[in-house]
Amino acid sequence: MFQTESVGGALGGNVLAIIWQLIARYRARMWLAILFGTLSALTTILPAVGAGFMVGALLDGDRVTAALWAGSMIVGAALMIVLFTISTSISHLIAADVQADQRQIIGDKLKRVPLGFFTRFSAMDLRRVLIDDVEKLEDGVAHLIPEITAAYVGPVALLVIMAAVDWRMALAALVPTVLGFIFMMIVMRDGVEVTNRYHKLQANIATTMGEVVKVIPVVKTYDNSGSALIRAHQAIADFQDLITDWIDRAVVPANWFFLFATSNLLVLTPLSIYLLDIDGTDLPTVTFFHLAAMSLALLIAGLFGISNRTRQQEGVIARWQSLMAYPEQEVATTGDGPDGSDIVFSNVSFRYDRALVLDDVSFDVKAGTSLALVGPSGSGKTTIGRLLARFWDVGDGKITIGGRDIRAIPPHRLAESLSFVFQDIFLFSRSVRDNILIGRPDATEEELLQAARAARVDEFVSRLPKGYDTVVDGSLSLSVGQKQRISIARALLRNAPILVLDEATAYNDPENERELQGAIAALTAGKTLIVIAHRLSTIRHCDNIIFLDSGRIREEGTHAQLLALDGGYAAQWRTHMAAREFSLRNRQAGGDAS
Numbered sequence: 001m002f003q004t005e006s007v008g009g010a011l012g013g014n015v016l017a018i019i020w021q022l023i024a025r026y027r028a029r030m031w032l033a034i035l036f037g038t039l040s041a042l043t044t045i046l047p048a049v050g051a052g053f054m055v056g057a058l059l060d061g062d063r064v065t066a067a068l069w070a071g072s073m074i075v076g077a078a079l080m081i082v083l084f085t086i087s088t089s090i091s092h093l094i095a096a097d098v099q100a101d102q103r104q105i106i107g108d109k110l111k112r113v114p115l116g117f118f119t120r121f122s123a124m125d126l127r128r129v130l131i132d133d134v135e136k137l138e139d140g141v142a143h144l145i146p147e148i149t150a151a152y153v154g155p156v157a158l159l160v161i162m163a164a165v166d167w168r169m170a171l172a173a174l175v176p177t178v179l180g181f182i183f184m185m186i187v188m189r190d191g192v193e194v195t196n197r198y199h200k201l202q203a204n205i206a207t208t209m210g211e212v213v214k215v216i217p218v219v220k221t222y223d224n225s226g227s228a229l230i231r232a233h234q235a236i237a238d239f240q241d242l243i244t245d246w247i248d249r250a251v252v253p254a255n256w257f258f259l260f261a262t263s264n265l266l267v268l269t270p271l272s273i274y275l276l277d278i279d280g281t282d283l284p285t286v287t288f289f290h291l292a293a294m295s296l297a298l299l300i301a302g303l304f305g306i307s308n309r310t311r312q313q314e315g316v317i318a319r320w321q322s323l324m325a326y327p328e329q330e331v332a333t334t335g336d337g338p339d340g341s342d343i344v345f346s347n348v349s350f351r352y353d354r355a356l357v358l359d360d361v362s363f364d365v366k367a368g369t370s371l372a373l374v375g376p377s378g379s380g381k382t383t384i385g386r387l388l389a390r391f392w393d394v395g396d397g398k399i400t401i402g403g404r405d406i407r408a409i410p411p412h413r414l415a416e417s418l419s420f421v422f423q424d425i426f427l428f429s430r431s432v433r434d435n436i437l438i439g440r441p442d443a444t445e446e447e448l449l450q451a452a453r454a455a456r457v458d459e460f461v462s463r464l465p466k467g468y469d470t471v472v473d474g475s476l477s478l479s480v481g482q483k484q485r486i487s488i489a490r491a492l493l494r495n496a497p498i499l500v501l502d503e504a505t506a507y508n509d510p511e512n513e514r515e516l517q518g519a520i521a522a523l524t525a526g527k528t529l530i531v532i533a534h535r536l537s538t539i540r541h542c543d544n545i546i547f548l549d550s551g552r553i554r555e556e557g558t559h560a561q562l563l564a565l566d567g568g569y570a571a572q573w574r575t576h577m578a579a580r581e582f583s584l585r586n587r588q589a590g591g592d593a594s
C-alpha cells in the first residue's frame with residue numbers, strides 16, 4: 001500500500017502549500033474565488049451593523065428608517081450567500097480541472113514506472129489513489145483554499161470594526177473564543193494523533209474488506225470463515241476500540257471548543273449592561289456587539305473545521321506524493337531494436353528490497369536455442385524472466401538481446417522481440433477475439449484463427465454463444481486451462497523471436513496437455529526460448545538447463561550432463577520421477593477399479 005504516515009507526518013501544515021502548487025495553472029481564477037469568498041465573509045458584519053442602526057432608529061421613533069435597516073440586514077445576508085455561491089462555483093470548476101489534471105499526472109506516472117510496480121501494488125491501492133483520493137481532493141481545492149483566506153480575514157476584519165467601535169466589548173467578545181482555542185490546542189494535541197489513527201484504521205478496514213470479498217470463494221471452499229476472516233474482525237475490533245478513545249480525545253474536546261467559542265455572550269452581556277449604566281454606551285451599540293459577537297464565534301469555529309479537513313487532505317497528498325516518488329524507469333525513446341535474438345545475462349545481481357534475489361548470474365542463450373530455468377521455489381526463476389522484459393532493471397551487471405543492452409532498446413522495439421506466457425493470465429472484459437488480438441492487433445482473420453486453432457482455443461470457442469465475439473466477463477466462466485490457451489494463442493499470434501514460458505502448461509488437464517505441448521512446440525520452433533518450469537519432463541529436451549538455488553547458478557548443462565553430475569538437478573529429477581510414477585500408479589488403480 002502507498003505510504004500515508006511518514007510522508008503525511010512530514011507534511012504537517014504544508015498540505016495547503018502543496019495543493020496551492022497543484023492549482024498553479026488556475027491561480028488567477030482561484031484568486032477570484034478567494035476574493036468573492038473573502039467579500040462573503042466580510043458581509044457577515046452587515047446584519048450586525050443593520051441591527052444596531054435599526055434599534056437606533058426605533059429608539060428615535062423613526063419606524064421607516066428602522067424598516068429600511070431591517071431590510072438591509074436581509075440584503076446583507078442574501079449578499080453573503082450570493083458572494084459565497086460565486087466563490088464556490090468558481091472553485092468547483094477549478095477543482096474539476098485539477099482532478100482531471102491529477103488523473104492525467106497519475107496516469108503519466110504509471111506509464112513511467114517499471115512494469116514491476118504493478119506486481120507490488122494491488123488494483124485496490126491504485127484505485128484508491130486514482131479514484132478515491134482524486135475525489136477527496138475536491139474538498140481541498142474547491143473549499144479549503146478559497147475558504148481559508150475568508151476564514152482568517154473575516155474574523156480579523158470583524159474584530160477591527162468591533163474594536164474601532166468599542167475596544168472593551170470587542171475584547172469581551174474575543175476572550176472566551178481565544179480561551180476556547182487555547183483549550184482546544186492543549187487538549188487536541190492528543191486528538192491529532194488519535195484522529196490520524198482513526199483515518200488510518202478506517203482505511204485499513206476498507207483494504208481488509210476488499211480482501212475479504214476476494215477470498216470469499218477460498219473461505220467457502222474450506223469452510224474456514226473463523227480463521228480466514230480474523231484480519232477483518234481484527235480491523236473492525238481495532239476500529240471499535242479506537243472509536244471510544246477518539247470520541248474522548250478528539251470529538252468531546254472539539255465540542256468543548258464550540259462551547260467556549262460561542263459562549264462569549266456570557267462575558268459580553270454583563271459587560272454591556274454595566275457599560276450601559278456607567279458611561280453612556282447606547283443600546284444600538286450593544287445590539288451590534290451581540291450580533292457581531294455571535295458572527296465572530298461562528299467564523300472562528302469555521303477555522304476549527306478547516307484545520308480538521310486540512311488533516312484529512314494530508315492522507316490524500318501523502319499517498320499521491322508516495323506514488324510520485326516511486327522510482328521511474330529510464331527508457332530510450334530512439335534507437336535500434338535488438339540485432340538478433342541472442343540473450344546474454346552478464347553478472348546480473350538484483351534485489352527487490354534488501355535481500356539479494358539474483359547473485360552474479362551469467363548465462364547466454366544463443367538465437368534459436370532453448371534454456372530451461374529450474375530450481376526450488378523462490379530461487380529466482382520468474383525474476384530472471386521479468387528482468388528480461390524490464391519489469392525492473394538489474395542492480396548490477398547487464399542483460400543484452402542481440403548484443404544490445406535492453407536498457408538502450410526503445411520499449412516498443414523490446415516488446416516486439418519478446419512474447420510471454422505468464423503464470424497469471426489477464427483477460428480483458430472484451431471479446432475472445434480482442435483478447436487474442438492483443439498479441440498483434442493488425443493480424444488478419446486467417447492468422448487469428450490459425451493461432452487459435454494451434455492453441456486449441458477454437459474447440460471451446462465454437463461452443464460459446466457468440467463464438468469469438470463472446471465477451472470475456474463475469475458471466476462467462478472459462479476454466480484456467482481455457483484462459484491459458486487464449487494466452488498461448490496471443491503469444492502465437494505475436495510470433496516474436498524470443499519466447500518466455502512461465503509454467504505455461506501447469507494448469508492444463510492431462511488430456512489437453514499433450515495437444516497443448518504440440519502447440520507450444522509449433523510456437524517455439526525456431527525461437528529463442530526460455531522456459532521457467534517445475535515439471536521437469538517438459539524441459540528435458542532443452543538445449544541447456546540452469547539449476548538455480550537462492551539466486552545463484554549452481555549447475556548448468558544438458559539434461560544428461562546434469563543427471564551425470566548427480567547434484568541438485570538430479571535430486572529434483574528423481575523426486576519428479578517418483579511423483580510421476582506415484583500419480584501414474586494411482587491413475588491405473590483408478591482405471592482398474594472402474
Ligand SMILES: Nc1ncnc2c1ncn2[C@@H]1O[C@H](COP(=O)(O)OP(=O)(O)OP(=O)(O)O)[C@@H](O)[C@H]1O
Nearest residue numbers: 119120352353357376377378379380381382383384
Ligand atoms: N515483487 C516482489 N517483491 C519482493 N520480493 C519478490 C517479488 N517477487 C518475488 N520476490 C522474491 O524474490 C525471490 C525469488 O522469487 P521468484 O518468483 O523469482 O522465484 P521462483 O524461483 O520463480 O519461485 P516459484 O517457483 O515459486 O515461482 C523470492 O524470495 C520471492 O519472495
